[in-house]
Amino acid sequence: MSAKPLFFCRNFVGRLLCRTLALFLTGSCTLAFGQSSGMASLPSVTVSAQSNLDPVEKSYRKMVRGMELFEREHRLAPGASLQFKLLPRLPDTNMQEIYVEVVGKTVDFPVAISADKTFSMQRNPKALEEDAQVVPNRKAQSMTWRTDIRTPGLPLNTRRLGDLRLECKVGMEAGLISNSSTVIGQLVQALIDGPSYCDRPAPQYLFFADRPLFRVAMISQDRKEVLAIDKLYAGASDDPGFKKELPYCDCEVLLDRTYVLPLGDRSWPDDTLIEFEYMDE
């Protein structure tokens, strides 16, 4: 193994990812051996996503729990509905013709994906009972998932803080975050705390703007504050080696659109507008 994985394996999240790698390598070797030894063909085996700590598919149960949390905390974004969103994770990810299915032991049904790669989920008791998986037609690590909660009618190039607070909570509850960020310690806390992580003063929950960012400002009545640069680009301004760590971040191909917010700072009310200035304007 190279030095980087050894270093990465020393911390909690790194050990989780290293175990995933070990499982993958072990599985690959077993399959290769079975194919070459001349043994009688074996029945196919479905590998449960639960044995893979970083699968491309997500747990249907967890996503439904996220939907339930959305209903409980809807007051954060009273005018918004809940969507989930698929985003590219690798440079060569093809985001066209994406199909998503919910697959259980006996139940399976398609999920309609909009042109902007958002989708909603419906409750299906059978799928819940069978602990179904939400499976896109893409290989592991090729996409990242987020929630998308938008109050309609906002000014152009803005988001609403309450919507984003709820996005974080639902995203954490639904188990959408599957990679480490450059701030390993923060992610460890995220794994432990779940949705309450979003109530911290400065959680490192990565949001992605629609286009590459140059400035993000928070505006609430007469109060306006521009975010410091270390709140953009996954903290790249403070990490000279950030490019080496990008493969471990689900922001790998979205770095210039990435920002974090002081979600737990209640001096900013839910109606605070997050205003974006883009690089290309």
Next chain:
Amino acid sequence: MVMAGLLMGGCTSLPGLSGLQQKAPFRNDQMSMQDATGAIVPGSTDRPGARAVLGHATEIVFDSGYEVWLYRGRTSAMQRDGSEFLVLFDPSGFVKKTRIRPWYVKQ
């Protein structure tokens, strides 16, 4: 886009740390962030030109070809004061725009 005039007028952007003076982050330590804004010309100043005028920066280079250069303000105690001067270069290598982030009083 230069934000200095608008932001410095905001109620949370007043300097609240009396007795601490800001130290300019540029090669010329007499140059203020406002001076830097005037010295860097969008569409005309390129990377070598910016470096010659302002000095070395923290550079963030994106795969798109855009680059963000960061100059951080400091107090005389060599601590960051939160103010920033940023330069955006487009893929052609010329300055597209700049901006200033002032320091804010904690609420």
